[in-house]
Amino acid sequence: MTPMSGRFGGDSSRDSLQPRVVMLDKDVEQLVTRFLVRKHAELDRLRAALEMSDFETIQRLGHDLKGAGEGFGFPELSILGAKFELAAPARDTTQIAVCIASMERYLTRLQVRYA
Amino acid sequence: MLSLQERRPPRPASTTMRIAILEDDVSQTELLSHWLQLAGHNPHAFEQGANLLRALERESFDALVLDWNVPDLSGVDVLKRVRQRLHSSVPVLFVTARNREDDVVTALREGADDYMVKPVRRLELLARLEALSRRGQHGQEQAEVLELDVYRVDCQTRTVLRNTAPVDLTAKDFDLSVLFLRNVGRLLSRGHIRETVWGPNAVVTSRTLDTHVSRIRNKLGLTPDNGWRLAAVYRYGYRLEQLDAAASQRATQTDDHKAA
Numbered sequence: 001m002t003p004m005s006g007r008f009g010g011d012s013s014r015d016s017l018q019p020r021v022v023m024l025d026k027d028v029e030q031l032v033t034r035f036l037v038r039k040h041a042e043l044d045r046l047r048a049a050l051e052m053s054d055f056e057t058i059q060r061l062g063h064d065l066k067g068a069g070e071g072f073g074f075p076e077l078s079i080l081g082a083k084f085e086l087a088a089p090a091r092d093t094t095q096i097a098v099c100i101a102s103m104e105r106y107l108t109r110l111q112v113r114y115a
Numbered sequence: 116m117l118s119l120q121e122r123r124p125p126r127p128a129s130t131t132m133r134i135a136i137l138e139d140d141v142s143q144t145e146l147l148s149h150w151l152q153l154a155g156h157n158p159h160a161f162e163q164g165a166n167l168l169r170a171l172e173r174e175s176f177d178a179l180v181l182d183w184n185v186p187d188l189s190g191v192d193v194l195k196r197v198r199q200r201l202h203s204s205v206p207v208l209f210v211t212a213r214n215r216e217d218d219v220v221t222a223l224r225e226g227a228d229d230y231m232v233k234p235v236r237r238l239e240l241l242a243r244l245e246a247l248s249r250r251g252q253h254g255q256e257q258a259e260v261l262e263l264d265v266y267r268v269d270c271q272t273r274t275v276l277r278n279t280a281p282v283d284l285t286a287k288d289f290d291l292s293v294l295f296l297r298n299v300g301r302l303l304s305r306g307h308i309r310e311t312v313w314g315p316n317a318v319v320t321s322r323t324l325d326t327h328v329s330r331i332r333n334k335l336g337l338t339p340d341n342g343w344r345l346a347a348v349y350r351y352g353y354r355l356e357q358l359d360a361a362a363s364q365r366a367t368q369t370d371d372h373k374a375a
Contacts, residue, residue: 031149035142063184064140067212067233071146078234085212 020106024073026114035072039065040107046084046100050093058096059088065103076106132156132177132248133307137167137193138210139185143233147180147210150237156244157315164188168196173351175304176205178244181227183211183218191225198226206247210235263296264342264357266335275335282334287312292331295345295355304352328353 024032042061049057062084069077080103087095134151136158138144144160151158159176161167165187167179179197181190188196190209197203209222212233219230228247231240261268267276273289275282284292290312294303305324312327313319328345337343337355344356 028149031145034145038142060184063212064143068140068142068146070234071237072142075234 020076020109021111021113022073023113023115028072029114032072032112035068036107036110036112039077039103043100043104043107046096046103050096050100053091053093055088055091059085062086062088062099073112074110077103080106130155131311132244133175133310134158134178134180134244135167135170135176136160136180137164137185137190138162138180138182140182143182147240150240151244154241157310162186164190164193167193168201171197171201171203171205173304175302175307175352178206178208178247180208180210180244183209183213183222191222194222194225194227206244206250208240208243208247210240261293261296263299266296268293268296277335284331284334288327288331288334291327292335295331295337295353299355299357302348302352302354306352308352 042065046058046061049055049061062081065081066078066085067081069075069079069081080099083099084096087099132151134156136144136147136151138147138160139162144162148158148160159170161170163186168188179193181193183190190211194207194209197205197207207227207229209227209230210233211218211222211230214232222230228250229243231243259270261270265278267279268274269276270293273286275284275289275292291308294308294311305321309317309319309324325347328347332338332345335343337345339358342358344358346354346356348354
């Protein structure tokens with residue numbers, strides 16, 4: 001079962017307003033639920049780190065997101081993780097803010113269905 | 116991600132791998148552990164390199180899966196110590212998001228056996244680990260029929276022949292025999308033996324384990340006068356060794372001397 005594909009990170013596209021539906025096997029439900037709870041919590045950590053100019057934390061969280069996202073069925077999160085990881089050492093606060101907003105939008109619209 | 120069709124039947128105890136994972140990201144640890152468990156292996160997770168190194172002093176594993184960026188010691192530091200200080204040849208697979216060529220080269224030159232860049236795919240990870248295990252055990256570990264000296268082990272029919280005569284073994288004694296015969300010369304920790312033969316959640320006392328080992332030693336004749344030694348290693352576990360003629364004679368004389 002593969003996640004439904006869709007455009008990612010486009011603010012103005014109609015597609016970005018639609019829920020992102022991802023189909024996964026039932027037996028990973030608990031695993032994925034815990035993963036998504038952690039990622040929601042990391043949004044706050046990312047915002048706080050950006051405010052404090054703590055680029056090391058942003059880079060580390062991005063690194064983890066890049067490594068784990070696709071394995072859980074969310075390749076978009078891996079792409080975002082890579083963007084955080086690049087933007088952090090460059091201290092690119094604009095790009096980091098865009099990535100945080102994209103991640104929040106993705107997680108908010110994400111609908112995971114288990115079968 | 117996971118597919119119901121891809122699931123395998125339960126793995127025979129003798130081909131279960133005990134795998135240590137060094138990974139500080141909880142999500143990644145959970146995912147890797149889940150994949151390995153689904154495939155019938157026994158994962159053990161460590162968040163810090165120092166903890167893994169301590170475990171390696173008292174426990175054996177069939178493979179290590181190392182992340183690079185972890186707190187305290189990095190995966191490469193751990194790898195160096197595993198190879199240089201512990202003199203261990205345990206198969207090591209790096210699983211890391213570091214994808215630069217010089218990272219890959221460094222890990223391989225320090226003694227890693229394989230390298231995967233995150234995000235990793237489940238079936239590829241399992242296939243690579245199984246390939247490492249095959250190479251580490253001379254291609255015998257997956258074989259349905261094992262032939263060693265006077266022993267012929269058929270994992271399909273779960274029978275052991277010694278000099279063509281069948282040996283009467285319980286199910287656990289059979290699994291234990293196969294584990295040792297597939298790992299000749301290798302020191303196996305008690306935890307490793309318990310987990311592989313009885314399963315990860317079984318409560319098995321040291322005495323029970325010793326009793327089973329003693330029984331297969333007698334039933335299979337794994338003694339120096341037969342060219343074999345199934346030796347206990349104090350506070351660690353057991354090692355099955357095949358002795359050459361001279362060593363066999365010396366060991367028999369030592370045993371006779373002890374008995375006298």
